[in-house]
Amino acid sequence: MNTPVLSTNALTKRYGRHTALAEATLDIPAGRIVGLVGPNGAGKSTLLALAAGLIRPTSGRIEVLGRTPAADAAQLADVGFVAQDTPVYAGLTVGDHLKLGEHLNPTWDAAFADGRVRQLGLDLGRKAGRLSGGQKAQLALTIAAAKRPKLLIFDEPVAALDPLARRAFLQNLMEFVAELDVSVILSSHLIGDVERVCDHLVVLAESRVQVAGDIDDLTAAHHRLVGPRGTLDALPDGVQVIAADHTDRQTTLIVHNTTGRPFEHPGADTIGLEDMVLTYLHRAEGLTAPTLEETRA
Amino acid sequence: MIDFHLEPRSGVAPYMQLVHQVQQALRLGMLDVGDQLPTVKQVVAKIAINPNTVLKAYRELERQGLVAPRPGRGTFVTATLADASLDAHAELKTALQQWIASARGAGLDDEAIQALFDTTIRKAPQATP
Structure with missing residues (x-):
C-alpha cells in the first residue's frame, strides 16, 4: 500500500499555444484526501482529467496507483471519476443508473449502492433530471463509490450546491472514506471545505504547482513575520520568503520554513490555511496583498 | 456519548479542536472512565470531517493516557481530568x-x-x- 496514489514528473499539457498545465511534479501518498485549489483556469480540471486518463499529457510522466492512467480495464476499475457539476443522465431513472453501473463495472457492489440509495431516500423510479442538485450529486457520488475504486476523483463536486446540500455531500463522502479505504482527490474553491475534509493540499495557479504537501505540515511550516522595516532582512537558509509587504516603518513577511527544523524568530506567528493559500495565489499573479501604503494613497 | 463540533475560523487545527473538546468533557464530568467515544464513522458522518483527523485526535488522546482503543469495539475513556481531590x-x-x-x-x-x-x-x- 506504499504505492503513491498520484505521482507526476514535469507533467505538461498544451492545447496549441496555450499551456494548461506546466511542469507539475507531485508525489501524493495513498490514503489521503487531497484538496486541489486554485483560481479558474489554473489547470485543476486538466490535472484531474490527466489523472483519470481522459486526456494524455503533452510531455512528462504521470502514474496513478503506480500505473499509466486508463492503461487497461483493471486500472479503469480502480479509479472513480466524477466530472464537474456531478453529471447524471437526465432521462434515466435512479434505478436505471444503478443497473447501468452494475452492467458497466465488474467490481460493482450492488448491496452497497442499493443501501446508500435507500438511506438517501432516493425514489428508484424517479428520473434523474427531476432530482434536486444535491440529490444528483449524491447519486453521482454513490455510483462512483459503488464500483469500489481505490481512488475517487471529483472536479468541483460542491460548487453548484447550496450550503445544506454541500454539507450533506461532504458528510456522505467522509463516510465512504471511513468505510471503503479509498483515496480522494477533489478540486474546490472553498478553502473552508478543504480545511474540513482534506489532509493534503495542492495549490495550482498560472498552470503551475505553487505548493503541495500534508496540510498540518504546511501550516506548521508557514509563518507571518512582523517587524520594524529593515530588521527582517537576514533569515536562516531554507526559510523562503513567499510574500513581503512594506510600509514606511514596518515589514510583514510570509515565509515558508523548508529546513525541517522548528523556526524560532521574534515576531513570528502562525498563519491559517486560507491566508497561506491566498499568499501563493497572489504571488502567482505577480501581486502582493494591498498594503496600508497603497490603501492610503 | 459526546458530540463534536468544528470551528473553522478558530485558527486551531481541526484535530486539536477534537482533543480539546474531549479534555473539556473529561474536566466537566460529561465523560467518565469506561465511556465510549464516538466511532470515527459516527464523527465523520456527523460533522463532515476527514477520518484521518479523528484518528489523529484519538491517537493524541491515547498518548496523553486519557483513552485507549479496544480492537473491534471502539475507543474508551481510561482516565479522567475531573480531580477528586x-x-x-x-x-x-x-x-x-x-x-x-x-x-x-x-x-x-x-x-x-x-x-x-x-x-x-x-x-x-x-x-x-
Missing part, C-alpha cells in the same frame, strides 16, 4: 495559611519555612494505599 484543596489551604502565620510569628523567614517544609515532607512516611 479538588474539593479538599480549599480546606488544606486555610490550614496551611494558619500554619505559615504561626511559623512567621515564631520568627521564621520564608526561606526557613520552605526548608522546614521540604525536610519534613521528605521524612514524612508515605501512606501505603
Whole structure:
C-alpha cells in the first residue's frame, strides 16, 4: 500500500499555444484526501482529467496507483471519476443508473449502492433530471463509490450546491472514506471545505504547482513575520520568503520554513490555511496583498 | 456519548479542536472512565470531517493516557481530568495559611519555612494505599 496514489514528473499539457498545465511534479501518498485549489483556469480540471486518463499529457510522466492512467480495464476499475457539476443522465431513472453501473463495472457492489440509495431516500423510479442538485450529486457520488475504486476523483463536486446540500455531500463522502479505504482527490474553491475534509493540499495557479504537501505540515511550516522595516532582512537558509509587504516603518513577511527544523524568530506567528493559500495565489499573479501604503494613497 | 463540533475560523487545527473538546468533557464530568467515544464513522458522518483527523485526535488522546482503543469495539475513556481531590484543596489551604502565620510569628523567614517544609515532607512516611 506504499504505492503513491498520484505521482507526476514535469507533467505538461498544451492545447496549441496555450499551456494548461506546466511542469507539475507531485508525489501524493495513498490514503489521503487531497484538496486541489486554485483560481479558474489554473489547470485543476486538466490535472484531474490527466489523472483519470481522459486526456494524455503533452510531455512528462504521470502514474496513478503506480500505473499509466486508463492503461487497461483493471486500472479503469480502480479509479472513480466524477466530472464537474456531478453529471447524471437526465432521462434515466435512479434505478436505471444503478443497473447501468452494475452492467458497466465488474467490481460493482450492488448491496452497497442499493443501501446508500435507500438511506438517501432516493425514489428508484424517479428520473434523474427531476432530482434536486444535491440529490444528483449524491447519486453521482454513490455510483462512483459503488464500483469500489481505490481512488475517487471529483472536479468541483460542491460548487453548484447550496450550503445544506454541500454539507450533506461532504458528510456522505467522509463516510465512504471511513468505510471503503479509498483515496480522494477533489478540486474546490472553498478553502473552508478543504480545511474540513482534506489532509493534503495542492495549490495550482498560472498552470503551475505553487505548493503541495500534508496540510498540518504546511501550516506548521508557514509563518507571518512582523517587524520594524529593515530588521527582517537576514533569515536562516531554507526559510523562503513567499510574500513581503512594506510600509514606511514596518515589514510583514510570509515565509515558508523548508529546513525541517522548528523556526524560532521574534515576531513570528502562525498563519491559517486560507491566508497561506491566498499568499501563493497572489504571488502567482505577480501581486502582493494591498498594503496600508497603497490603501492610503 | 459526546458530540463534536468544528470551528473553522478558530485558527486551531481541526484535530486539536477534537482533543480539546474531549479534555473539556473529561474536566466537566460529561465523560467518565469506561465511556465510549464516538466511532470515527459516527464523527465523520456527523460533522463532515476527514477520518484521518479523528484518528489523529484519538491517537493524541491515547498518548496523553486519557483513552485507549479496544480492537473491534471502539475507543474508551481510561482516565479522567475531573480531580477528586479538588474539593479538599480549599480546606488544606486555610490550614496551611494558619500554619505559615504561626511559623512567621515564631520568627521564621520564608526561606526557613520552605526548608522546614521540604525536610519534613521528605521524612514524612508515605501512606501505603
